[in-house]
Amino acid sequence: DVVMTQSPLSLPVTLGQPASISCRSSQSLVHTDGNTYLSWFQQRPGQSPRRLIYKVSSRDSGVPDRFSGSGSGTDFTLRISRVEAEDVGVYYCMQGTHWPPITFGQGTRLEIK
Amino acid sequence: QVQLVQSGAEMKKPGASVKVSCKSSGYSFIIYGVSWVRQAPGQGLEWMGWINPYNGNTIYAQKFQGRVTLTTDSSTSTAYMELRSLRSDDTAVYYCARGRYSDWLEIDHWGQGTLVTVSS
Secondary structure (H helix, E strand, O other): OOOEEEEOOEEEEOOOOOEEEEEEEOOOOEOOOOOEOEEEEEEOOOOOOEEEEEOOOEEOOOOOOOEEEEEEOOEEEEEEOOOOHHHOEEEEEEEOOOOOOOEEOOOEEEEEO | OOEEEEOOOEEEOOOOOEEEEEEEEOOOHHHOEEEEEEEOOOOOOEEEEEEOOOOOOEEEOHHHOOOEEEEEEOOOOEEEEEEOOOOHHHOEEEEEEEEOEOOOEOOOEEOOOEEEEEOO
């Protein structure tokens, strides 16, 4: 199984400041079709996960442009350019290239300082 | 708009079974796969399995093989997850989620979750 490792696991951020979350996979997530099936999800307190980013860097409809994804191979990053209060929650990366099973990172809890 | 609406919270005793439903709307049910993912209290996300509503093919995570059954009813656009021989550590919120698939798998939309509590 592909192991997804996120860091940090806890991320205190001042409002208006940037934030960055790293996700590393135990093997390359480049599929034979040339795509990389790495997604990012946000889970606000008491809510279901919501997808923000798919295929490394494509933003879902309705996701603010302060969220961006980057990376390649085994190393990926989710960036928030200016953190807002509504961004509080847990962020997960997920790979769907090598399945079954699909696997998630442990989650990164973003809080406001 | 795409919606996945799950059945309500369940309380079960150890050894019992639970069946959770997930009714889809706003898209063609048979085109997207349905995954089931669970989240124990205060923990992360754990993928349990996947079903193709077009032909009923299923793939289960090894951990749940033999204890979980995924089914669908295309006439009502509803997916079901049955988990048997419940233990206290099965206490979790269970989510259905749809996504595109091939020899890769994506997840885009999630249900609201169903809390299953297992306690004597």
